[in-house]
Amino acid sequence: xxxxxxxxxxxxxxxxxxxxxxxxxxxxxxxxxxxxxxxxxxxxxxxxxxxxxxxxxxxxxxxxxxxxxxxxxxxxxxxxxxxxxxxxxxxxxxxxxxxxxxxxxxxxxxxxxxxxxxxxxxxxxxxxxxxxxxxxxxxxxxxxxxxxxxxxxxxxxxxxxxxxxxxxxxxxxxxxxxxxxxxxxxxxxxxxxxxxxxxxxxxxxxxxxxxxxxxxxxxxxxxxxxxxxxxxxxxxxxxxxxxxxxxxxxxx
Amino acid sequence: xxxxxxxxxxxxxxxxxxxxxxxxxxxxxxxxxxxxxxxxxxxxxxxxxxxxxxxxxxxxxxxxxxxxxxxxxxxxxxxxxxxxxxxxxxxxxxxxxxxxxxxxxxxxxxxxxxxxxxxxxxxxxxxxxxxxxxxxxxxxxxxxxxxxxxxxxxxxxxxxxxxxxxxxxxxxxxxxxxxxxxxxxxxxxxxxxxxxxxxxxxxxxxxxxxxxxxxxxxxxxxxxxxxxxxxxxxxxxxxxxxxxxxxxxxxxxxxxxxxxxxxxxxxxxxxxxxxxxxxxxxxxxxxxxxxxxxxxxxxxxxxxxxxxxxxxxxxxxxxxxxxxxxxxxxxxxxxxxxxxxxxxxxxxxxxxxxxxxxxxxxxxxxxxxxxxxxxxxxxxxxxxxxxxxxxxxxxxxxxxxxxxxxxxxxxxxxxxxxxxxxxxxxxxxxxxxxxxxxxxxxxxxxxxxxxxxxxxxxxxxxxxxxxxxxxxxxxxxxxxxxxxxxxxxxxxxxxxxxxxxxxxxxxxxxxxxxxxxxxxxxxxxxxxxxxxxxxxxxxxxxxxxxxxxxxxxxxxxxxxxxxxxxxxxxxxxxxxxxxxxxxxxxxxxxxxxxxxxxxxxxxxxxxxxxxxxxxxxxxxxxxxxxxxxxxxxxxxxxxxxxxxxxxxxxxxxxxxxxxxxxxxxxxxxxx
Numbered sequence: 058x059x060x061x062x063x064x065x066x067x068x069x070x071x072x073x074x075x076x077x078x079x080x081x082x083x084x085x086x087x088x089x090x091x092x093x094x095x096x097x098x099x100x101x102x103x104x105x106x107x108x109x110x111x112x113x114x115x116x117x118x119x120x121x122x123x124x125x126x127x128x129x130x131x132x133x134x135x136x137x138x139x140x141x142x143x144x145x146x147x148x149x150x151x152x153x154x155x156x157x158x159x160x161x162x163x164x165x166x167x168x169x170x171x172x173x174x175x176x177x178x179x180x181x182x183x184x185x186x187x188x189x190x191x192x193x194x195x196x197x198x199x200x201x202x203x204x205x206x207x208x209x210x211x212x213x214x215x216x217x218x219x220x221x222x223x224x225x226x227x228x229x230x231x232x233x234x235x236x237x238x239x240x241x242x243x244x245x246x247x248x249x250x251x252x253x254x255x256x257x258x259x260x261x262x263x264x265x266x267x268x269x270x271x272x273x274x275x276x277x278x279x280x281x282x283x284x285x286x287x288x289x290x291x292x293x294x295x296x297x298x299x300x301x302x303x304x305x306x307x308x309x
Numbered sequence: 310x311x312x313x314x315x316x317x318x319x320x321x322x323x324x325x326x327x328x329x330x331x332x333x334x335x336x337x338x339x340x341x342x343x344x345x346x347x348x349x350x351x352x353x354x355x356x357x358x359x360x361x362x363x364x365x366x367x368x369x370x371x372x373x374x375x376x377x378x379x380x381x382x383x384x385x386x387x388x389x390x391x392x393x394x395x396x397x398x399x400x401x402x403x404x405x406x407x408x409x410x411x412x413x414x415x416x417x418x419x420x421x422x423x424x425x426x427x428x429x430x431x432x433x434x435x436x437x438x439x440x441x442x443x444x445x446x447x448x449x450x451x452x453x454x455x456x457x458x459x460x461x462x463x464x465x466x467x468x469x470x471x472x473x474x475x476x477x478x479x480x481x482x483x484x485x486x487x488x489x490x491x492x493x494x495x496x497x498x499x500x501x502x503x504x505x506x507x508x509x510x511x512x513x514x515x516x517x518x519x520x521x522x523x524x525x526x527x528x529x530x531x532x533x534x535x536x537x538x539x540x541x542x543x544x545x546x547x548x549x550x551x552x553x554x555x556x557x558x559x560x561x562x563x564x565x566x567x568x569x570x571x572x573x574x575x576x577x578x579x580x581x582x583x584x585x586x587x588x589x590x591x592x593x594x595x596x597x598x599x600x601x602x603x604x605x606x607x608x609x610x611x612x613x614x615x616x617x618x619x620x621x622x623x624x625x626x627x628x629x630x631x632x633x634x635x636x637x638x639x640x641x642x643x644x645x646x647x648x649x650x651x652x653x654x655x656x657x658x659x660x661x662x663x664x665x666x667x668x669x670x671x672x673x674x675x676x677x678x679x680x681x682x683x684x685x686x687x688x689x690x691x692x693x694x695x696x697x698x699x700x701x702x703x704x705x706x707x708x709x710x711x712x713x714x715x716x717x718x719x720x721x722x723x724x725x726x727x728x729x730x731x732x733x734x735x736x737x738x739x740x741x742x743x744x745x746x747x748x749x750x751x752x753x754x755x756x757x758x759x760x761x762x763x764x765x766x767x768x769x770x771x772x773x774x775x776x777x778x779x780x781x782x783x784x785x786x787x788x789x790x791x792x793x794x795x796x797x798x799x800x801x802x803x804x805x806x807x808x809x810x811x812x813x814x815x816x817x818x819x820x821x822x823x824x825x826x827x828x829x830x831x832x833x834x835x836x837x838x839x840x841x842x843x844x845x846x847x848x849x850x851x852x853x854x855x856x857x858x859x860x861x862x863x864x865x866x867x868x869x870x871x872x873x874x875x876x877x878x879x880x881x882x883x884x885x886x887x888x889x890x891x892x893x894x895x896x897x898x899x900x901x902x903x904x905x906x907x908x909x910x911x912x913x914x915x916x917x918x919x920x921x922x923x924x925x926x927x928x929x930x931x932x933x934x935x936x937x938x939x940x941x942x943x944x945x946x947x948x949x950x951x952x953x954x955x956x957x958x959x960x961x962x963x964x965x966x967x968x969x970x971x972x973x974x975x976x977x978x979x980x
Contacts, residue, residue: 059586072887090583090724098588098838105836105882105891113888115376117549119589121718122474123380145721170520171888178497181377185489189482192439194361194787196429201438202396205450215443215468218475222379251441 059088061148064156065100067112070169077169079158089149093136094119094126096148114173119144121286124221127228128173129160134225134284142223142286162228166235166271177224179270180238187262188242190251210248217245219287226281226289232273237281239267240297241289247300257304264301313566313950313965316748317421322971323403326425329749330792334799341366344798345807347514347529348372349501349556352381353473353779354762355535356480357786363492364483365791370527371484371493372516374500374551374893379481382537382549383782386473387594387715388457389465390779392430397454401462403427410777411972413459413646414742414770415920415940417569419948420971421749422767429788430780434466436787440479444468457775458595459646459979465776470594470714476779480786499525500893501556502821504532504563504758507813511560511758515814515821519893522886524821526814528807530798531757533790534560535782538741538763540573542901542908543853544845546738547579547592553897554904557745557764565753566950566963568746568766570904571912574773574921575854576739577603577650580722581670590737591722593673593715595775598643600678600708601732603650605662605671607631612662622664622672622731633657641979648772648921648938649979651736655854656936658735665733674731679704736854740778742769742921743911746950746965750793751785754950757797761785766948771920825885828895833878837894840875844868844898844905852909857925861913865906865958872902872957903957910960911949917941934976942974 063084070077084100091099094116101111117125121142128143130136136146151157159173167175192198218241226237243260246252252259275294282291318329336344344367348359351373359371373381393406406427411418434452438444445453445467454463468475487493496516503515505526513528539554540546561567578593606612607629614620633653635642645653654671657663664670683704687695690703705728709716719727745753745760747767752759762782769777851864875898883889918927918938927939946967951960 059584088584088586091586092588092722095586095588099586102836102838105880106834108880108882110882111891113890117375117380117551118382118385119550120385120547120591121721122385122471123375123382123549124377125375125380140717141721145718147721147724149724174888176520177376181379181485181488181495181497184379184482185485187489189486190439190441191486192436192483193364194357194436194483194791196432196788198432198435198439201394201434201444202451206446207450208446208448211443211446211450214441215445215475218443218468218478219471221474222377245443246441249441249443251439 059086059091061087061089061151061153063087063151066156066158067172068160069112069172072171073168087148089147091148092119092144093130093146093148094144112173113171116144121145122221124223127162127175127223129162129228131158134229135286140286140288142221162224164227164233166233167224167227177222179235179272180222180224182270183235183239183263183266184242186266187259190246191255204250206249214245214248217241217248217289217293220289221287223286225284225286227272229280229284230273231278231280232276234275235267235270235272236275236294236297237285237289239263240293243300244293244296247296256300257307260297260300260304261308312754313746313963314748315419315965316750317419318749322420322424325421326428333792333796335795336798336802338366340802342368343805344368344801345370345529346531346533346794347527348533348535349514350381350535350537350764351378351481351484352383352535352537352762353477353480353782354764354786355533356381356477356484357783358533358535358761358790359493360480360483360487361787361791362794363487369487369493370496370529372496372499372501374498374519376498378484378495378497379478381477382552383477383779384474385549386779387470387592388596389455389467389472389776390433390476391457391464391776392434392466392780393427393464394431394434396452397463399462401464405462406430406464408972409460410768410774411770412977413774414772415938415977416770416942416946416969416972416974417919417967418768418770419967420969425789426768426781426784429784432788433780433783437476437479440483442468442475442479455596456599456644458598458644458650459641459774467596470596470712473779476783480783501559502896503559503817505814505817506563506755507811510756512807513809513814515817520888522884522889524818526809526818528809530801530804530807531759531794533759533761534745534764535761535786536764538744539901539904540738540741542844542905543738543848544841545582545587545590545849547576547590550589553900555897555900557760558900558904560745560753560755560758562953564755564953565758566746566952567743567907568948568950569743569771569911570908570951571852571915571922572742572771572920573738574647574740574742575651575736576647577654577736578673578734579737579739580719581665581733581735582667591718592737592739593719593732593734595647597673597712597715600711601643601673601675602632602677603634603643603671603673604630604632605657605664609661612664615664616666616668622674631662638979645979646772646774648923651854652923654736670733670735672731673734675708676731678708682707740773742766742771742773746948750796751790752793752797759790759794761790771922824896825892828879828881828892829883829885831879831881833880835878835880837879837881837891837898840871840879841898841901843871844902847871848905848908852912855923855925856912858913861909864909868902868906868909869958875899875902906957907951907960910958911951914962915945915949917945919945933980934978946974
């Protein structure tokens, strides 16, 4: 095993109605090759053996793509390091003797379920409001190459589409805004010919749902772009604003 | 005595699906509104099925254990999706995709299913483009392709190294559109813990709300399991932490036969294990084998020096490197199928040529690609006499554009820059070809219970080709089940809603709560993961890349002991009526502990080597194919479908003979 000794200060909250508190745990035998979540596995293993309640946290693919893991680590969404999720954070980023603060995403729109796990259902509801192209399954669609798409547009749409819906943007934003998340989907679909016919309806509906969910306003601090594990650019928020404005002024 | 009827339609292979669709029964639009369908799992198969069935007018309830349907593990597929579009004009066709898949599966797949898969593959691309999936395109604006293992054409469509993500988000957006309309009721953070059988038909499920712990009953006229594979039986695999066999295994225990459980795909290019803390393994996409060359040192002393840190890979001169795949398989080189590449890596490492501390790693080296692309780029930029460094720099930029996210991922995990040092890779469990036995309509041996995608056994035989899992998931969900489920449901238009206050639901719920209470009241001493790790080690050592009769017999005995100890000594903290992740794991590991034994039994009974199932006793002993897998078509050209009889060690074997009318059975050669 490894030779790092750490002190963890972890947010514990037994359900949505509990007030919650920080608790302190020593963790020994941490190897620098461990991922951050593997370090939490080691701690939980010990807690279970000691008859204590293990720390609840969300995680699944552990390779940075499912978007299930979260965690505010030492005041940063997904911890130190850029372009990674918490599951891709490795202990070599820390030093022997460090004290590490671990908290859940904090946003009115993401209520805590337990400890570090939160409910991000609001994102699904924003998506359901308009984050799609209205096309049914059909074996008789036009050929995929019938409409050429300029490579630049396809690449830009792809960049927006890499959003993993983790919520780091919301957790990082001083206003708790979900603009980057919403903008990524609006932007992807408005850049592609398939998404253009319903772009106005989409922008209005997704923004309306976003507001309904209790997310804050965007004040262009740019914090979201910095912490986004997929590097989704603020440029997409600018595009969403243009889409939304165009949709509003031409609304019938 | 066999109950297996594959229901393969008659007629020539290229007409079967069209004729079948034209003749099976359908449900009229007004009647679809009276029918409820449960879809468990929201990956490519489940997401596509739930969306498509809701579009058609059925009432759909979709379930996933993740906090959002968008997180199903299909999202992690990197490389691409195959389709017989022949956009590259390189001789591809439906028949060639079909042929490659049957051959790649080592002649252990059902021809009719594979042909249908190849046939609908082109529609999948059109569907995804229409949904706004941003596939890679060339400068003319048309869709780009690349090559994958085991084929000699370029038919793989991709979205950088995140194809699964983009396809899943496409299916998810279609699903959320139906959720928004109220046509799909979405139950996330819900886990299916049993299927309920009424009068011999699947009529619903028991699910646990993972937030509140509440046990819920859900009735429906048909249940679709789209719950993925069971690679996590090995503890370490490329699967997500939550991927599990529970839904499929509960179905198995309620009468659904399990097909070919021993067929496991070990992917050749994964990041090697670094220590005992390891919780999962990360894949490096097969697409990297388009440009990366795999090698180990020729000399044992070089390998030893590398393991001891006295030398680096780049210190080994070209003449002292053994590009063993290019040497052994000149026709396919680094792009041999996964099973072949994995075994070849194991062979070199077992012989002492491994290149990391544990001796279980080989190099995946891009230096030749840096040089090749760099020279091309220098020509394009019209640089005269560029220096070697300039060429490499230009080449690295091109490689970064193609595979940048994979290189970054590697560096994060390993802590070494793969642009400067060749990647170290080793095989890891990735996919399971086995799964619930289904007929041509994707129906299991339980009427009304269907299995789609990786959860079924049907299309990949004993080895799956790269970029075919995404194809199968979407084919089953978008283009197969919407037709075939109608044939079954045509009898249910007057049934009315399925009641859940019946003795059958009572009994199933009681069993579920009984299992939960056992774990919570057990007061043992060891956490769930302890048992899971031990099971995984037995499976990897004795039912992994190479198997033999003695090892498998030992494994069966060891698994029984672990299972017995698990029930006696596992400690699950917390309560039933709360968010309890240890409790979730306990239920999943309990099922893996039974499945593992069945996998070994299946591997032991199959006295041949085929695809991912390599029995050391059955290898070619001489000739040009020496050391390669030796099939036994006379005795084993069948699907092994196992029936649960109440004890994990006493499953009944049923055989579905495989008949090959189109493809001639030959030794699979990639030389």
